[in-house]
Amino acid sequence: MEIIFGPVHSRRFGRSLGVDLSPYAKQCNFDCVYCELQRAKSVESMKTIVPVDEVVNAVQKAIVVHKCDVLTLTANGEPTLYPHLKELISTLKIIVPDSIKLLLLTNGSLLWRDDVRECLKKLDIVKFSCDALEEKAFKHIDRPHSSLSLEQIKEGIIRFCEEFQGEIIAEVLFVKGINDTHAQAQAIAAFLAALPIHRVDIGSIDRPPAYKVEAISEESLESLAAHFYAYPHLNVSLPKRSKIQQDSILQSYDTDELLGLIKRRPLSVIDAQKMLDSQTLALLYQLCQKGTIKQCRVGENEFYQVVD
Structure with a gap:
């Protein structure tokens, strides 16, 4: 598989050119039930590592060919497991035009680590997941590696949001019968409302998941979102599958x-x-x-x- 994929049309970020830091195997410390990738046992670290210069070369070639709004650092798994992340981001800030924002998508599990927070300092946007704050639901929906602690993850998110100077976005994904109670939604809303974040994206499953789980209805989603709307300073976004402009450049693969x-x-x-x-x-x-x-x-x- 290739390091670069897309561009894809993101509902919330425009034209997104993806950078996969684990293109050859899924390497993640979560095994979320709703994941778009195939299921895989969670890991504590990456074993198959792509050299930094290989990633940089792929990005340099791609941004010449493809028009994009954001360069999205992600992984066939969790990008903060990538051991050369600080070096990579520093280099990308030099070679990528200012018109293209650097975005990283993370499950938020390693933000408690000082070295990880240091790695992310130069990014423009970081989007982290927060699916559950109750232990049983957290283990059910995110299927975390045994080395991870929910309390530690929460503390890490708080510290990161206090320190990061760029744009911070939280994502909450509700799954039917797992984390979709009003009590759970209220707890997540209260936690996020206390943080200096720019937006909260609330949604449910809208792509084929790794496990046999179901999305909640639009009515249920609206009902749960009311707990987030209760905090007027929270910028809440609910998904609407946006139409791609007819004059968009058609992609060839x-x-x-x-x-x-x-x-x-x-x-x-x-x-x-x-x-x-x-x-x-x-x-x-x-x-x-x-x-x-x-x-x-x-x-x-x-x-x-x-x-x-």
Whole structure:
């Protein structure tokens, strides 16, 4: 698989060019039930490590070819496990134009570590997850590595939000029957309301998950969101699948690139039609006929997903 994927149209960040710091294997200290990637045993550290210069070279080539609003550091797993993160971010700040923001997506599990918080200082945006503050729900939904402590994670999030000078976004994802009670939503809302964050993204499952779990209804989501709206200073965002502009540049992918993209981020049928050029769409349909890619439904939306 490739280090660079996309650009993909992000509902909240515009055109996002992804940088996968673990392209060859899922390496994460969580194994979230709702993960878009395949399930995998949680790990404490990365074993397969891509050299920094390899990542930098891939980014340099990609930003010349692709127009994007954000460069998103993520991983086939958790990006803060990447051991050369500080060096990588420092280099990217030099080579990436100021017009492109550097964003990192994290599960927030390692923000208690001084070295991790130091690594992230030069980023423009950090988005962390906060799915549960109750121990049983946390272990059920996030399936964390045994080395992790919920209290330690909470303390780390607080310290990071106090220190970080860039934009901080929290994401809360509700899963039916696990963390969707009003008491849990109220506790998460109160915790986040005490932090200097710029936005809270609230949602549920809208792409094929790793485990057999279900999204909550839109009505339930609105009801739980009321606990967050109770804090007027919180900038709360609920998901609406935005339309890609008709004048967007259509993307062209070969077979490996297309499979890599859909493996990382299952692609809706509607988005595929609006973002892929005719040659890539033809390739997509061929892969569906061969059984390499299948269609599946999540809620009201149909998605393309790679067959394992």
